[in-house]
Amino acid sequence: MTQFADRATRPSYVAISGAAGGLGKAFAVECASRGWDLFLTDLSAAPLEQLAVSLRNAYSVKVAVQACDLTDAAARANLFEQIRASGLHFWALINVAGLDYEGLFYQQTSRQIQTIIRLNIEGTLDMTHSLLEYRDPLQVFRIINVSSLAAFYPMPVKATYAASKRFLLDFSRALSQELRGLGVTVTVLCPAGMPTTSACIQSIQAQGWMGQITTCDVGRVANQTLNAALAGRGLVIPGLVNQLLQTLGGLVPAPLVAALIGRRWKSAHQKRALAQHLVESWPAVPGA
């Protein structure tokens, strides 16, 4: 009970990275609707401010925002300095920021590949390391890392991304053991693709029925994941079909899984590329 009393008198926040994107925004809204005060970060300030105004109005919570390019070590250092100076304390951290440039490895630029590693891995590790320092000592500290269903398999067409998510999966599981007994829990979320942007929706459509049945809405995922984190669960895979896929994937040798996924993704990738080509090459249809 003392925990509630302390929370009332002492501001303690939930930090969310990538908070302006589809899943990050869903986490922010879900947390706000539960009455939790928020610290939001993302690449640019304007969308964060817009979301913050709306969440303050709708849910009467405190929302602090700070834009930061998490791929940049100096920008991260600056962010942590701001947090230190502001005196904020945290009882949860949700590492959502992550990206992928979909495409074949040899067609991506080296800068794109570096950005995937810097954001998905370096950014997440640095946020986790620093925010542990500013955790509220009076409460259990909840860490949620957003990995991906892609973490369980080698993924052609998403080679670097999937490997970066594998890193987060293994890291989270190991960290969870390290911090056991210290009042810190680590939950790793491994969702399938989610319909957050029109590009994501196109990608789901391009996968056909398989895309349909593996897709879960972001709101459901955010709610389910927060419940799991509060219960101290280590791994969340939203969707029964996805849990089944993960189980089956574990039974089949990795090279075979890679070959199967490669066939599916390459065909989806080609379909999308073709659709893109057709859209761009057609003259604009009036009224369409």
Next chain:
Amino acid sequence: METDLSEKTFVVTGATSGIGLAAAAALVRRGAAVIGVGRSPERCRLATRQLSALQPSARVDYLTADLSVQGEVRNLAVQIQTLLAVQGKTALDGLLNNAGTYVHWLTLTPDGVELQWAVNHLAPFLLSCLLLPLLQSAPTARIVTVSSASHYGSRINWSDPQLRRCYNGLRAYGNTKLANVLFTQALNRRLAPAAAVRAFAADPGLVKTDIALKGTPPLVNWIWKIRRSGGLSPAASAAGIVFLLTEPGIQNAPADYWKHGQPRQPSRAASDPAAGDRLWALSERMCGFQLEVNHDSVR
């Protein structure tokens, strides 16, 4: 009897296609000035040309706004006020909240609001409230919100009104259409009885539009194409809606919910004043806005 509308001005949202365009065309044909609202500048230009061709003397203007974003709704209200001022007008005779959308997957707007809740409910709520002073400046004015028979069987889940935690596109759509009826009745209660501004909710019937074809899965597209094949033309449906916007005889009619120019009984959930007040309070909080009705305004 069709009254002359040549001195009147109406705002129509979602006026670049479907029911909105047909309603705007019907108003323009009767000599009214129309301010259409659309998302795409290109489609707005096209609609302006179509309407101007119907009635070369008519005053037709289009404003672009993405109604899913609250900031754009506020900006739109300011633009409408400016446009009227430029035309030397101080009053607005009617607002048709027609813009609506359907999405299959949960989508959050930049304000963090579920897309259908934002476009189908919050945008009409906020725009109506913001334009109310202009509407109250007219001798009589109407606010017509396009609801749907989808509201039957819907019930707002107050612990998760936007269905974020268990999203289903059709249920979310039905909820917003229920919200349209609740909003209309709550607004009428807030305006005095026999007030100069009267709100109605309209059931447009099943209409041949493209509502369920935008970004929805193939199965949904296919089902909608079959369903709409037995539907009305947008013009036939718009006639009933234009009736609600313009017919002088119904200003103090008891019914708030109409279909094809006839009063209809909305669902029991839609007739619950407590739910309407709860929705009103929630909507005000979500928009960071509080309506203060000025009952002393011109009659």
